[in-house]
Amino acid sequence: MKRIFAVLAMLVCVIGGITGILLLGNDEGDDVSTKKVQDAAGGDHGITEISSKESVNTEKKPVDTTETTEDAVSELVDKTMAEMSLHDKVCQMMFVTPEGLTGTDDVMVAGDATKQALQAYPVGGIIYFANNFDNVDQTRDMISNTQSYSKIGLFIATDEEGGRVNRIMDTLGTTYIGPMYDYKDDGPDAAFENAKTIASDMSALGFNLDFAPVADVWSNPDNTVIGDRAYSDDYAQAAELVGSAVKGFQDGGVICTLKHFPGHGDTAEDSHYSSAYVNRTKAQIMADEMQPFRTGIDAGAELVMVGHLIVPDIDELPSTLSYKIATEMLRGDMKFDGVAITDSMEMESIADNYGVADSAVMAVQAGMDMLLQPADLAVAVNAIVTAVQNGDITEPRIDESVRRILTLKAERGLLE
Incomplete structure (x- = not known):
């Protein structure tokens, strides 16, 4: 008119x-x-x-x-990938400690060694532990300098679950949050607030990613590796709490990670030191263990950490090396389209049984996007590059993972 x-x-x-x-x-x-x-x-x-x-x-x-924002992200990712070599792409799939990056011990400062290492191996993420922290100012400077040396913004992470698994609460004096299991009867609001507090404290220091929350359910009372790290010993209660925690981490300003897929709570063994078995059928796992993972994914969790767990009913390989679990189950059954990362590849269940080179190649073939803490960064990168050159892994398979990684980084303002 x-x-x-x-x-x-x-x-x-x-x-x-x-x-x-x-x-x-x-x-x-x-x-x-x-x-x-x-x-x-x-x-x-x-x-x-x-x-x-x-x-x-x-x-x-x-x-x-x-649609406009998604288009801008896609264009930025395309532009970034067009400027990357195969070596650069494979490095982007690596998530390492500062020691694993530089080859030095107990890194507390990011200087020339860090700068040169990032130029040679432009990794996707850095994970810090308590030995890397002395005080708040030192931590901020180390993280800020490290970021400034990387052409592509880094995921900066630690394991800050609360309770006995914390890296900065005890070291730097951030707000103490007790074992997650202790809050199970306080309801989803408590799970949300606890996660938001942890995330806010991390974000203030320069972290942008937390390897939490634990989505495992403490269903086996003899399980000590998970225990009170779990949000509950009840599947439905854990599901409700984990979903709320995901939103809390996001509101606090950090990317969060559901771990340890497909569920470490029923194992008797500790995958840090030996093969750990989940002696349940896939149907049982889908009905029970997947409840917290499902609510976490629905709440928008950006990463899922796959554990070195063997599920004989599905595959004889550890989940991190199993296409049936890392791709068919996580991507297919669970509809997860975010970044899938391995648990530490230094763990004896992987490093001792498969070796650095073979396990790195097998993890990528299984569908993993990022490898956490390969025992030797150069060996892992070279093995995957060689596998692509030999035709054992296709470059489009590498691009698939790198695109997921860069898309998340672009969404979080880590691409320039």
Whole structure:
């Protein structure tokens, strides 16, 4: 109707020789309502809606910025990948300690050694432990400097679950949160607030990723490796609490990780030191162990950590090396489309039984996107590059994982 009135008015002007012309469009003097949309690189684009001063009623159609933002992320990822060599792409799939990156012990400072190492091996993420921290200022400087040396923004992570698995609470004096199991009867609000507190403290130091929450259920009372790290010994209760915790971590400003898929709570063994078995059928696991993983994924968890767990009913290989579990189960059955990361590849159940090179190649063939703490970074990277060159792994398979990694980084403002 507005356009029709404008045309009629202009015809009247021409016929009658009237000099007044109605101008339609944006005018700097109009009232403007502006909505800001954060783009993938961290900048702002103004989307302007004009509030008309004319008396004609105009119905405004809401502006859907989702597609625009997704397109910007995709374009940024495409541009970044086009500038990466195969070596760079494989390095992006590595998540290492600062010691594993630089080859030095007890790193507390990021200087020339870190800079040179990142130039040679542009890894995707750095995981820190308590031995890397002395005080708050030192920690912030180390993380900030490390980020500044990396062409592609790094995932900066630690294991900050609360309770006995914490790296900064006891070392740097951040807010102490007790064992997750202790809060199980306090309900989802407590799980949310605890996670948000942990995440907020981490974010203030420069961390952007936490290897938490534990989505395992303490279903085997003899299990000590998980125990009170779990949110509950009841599947349904754990599911409710883990879903709330995911939202808490996100609100606190860090990416979170569900672990240890497909569930470490029923094992008798500790996968740090030996092969750990889940002696349940896939049907039982899907009905029980998957409850917390399902609510966590539905809540938007960005990463899932796959454990070195052997499920004989599904495969004789550890889950991290099993296509049936890492791809068919996690991607297919659970519909997870985020980043899948291994548990530490230094654990004896992997390093001793399969070796650094073979386990790295097998993990990628199984469908893993990132390898956590390969025992030898150079050996792992070279093994995967060689496997691609030999045709044992396709480059599109590498690109699939790198695209997931970079997409998450772009969404979090870690790509420039």
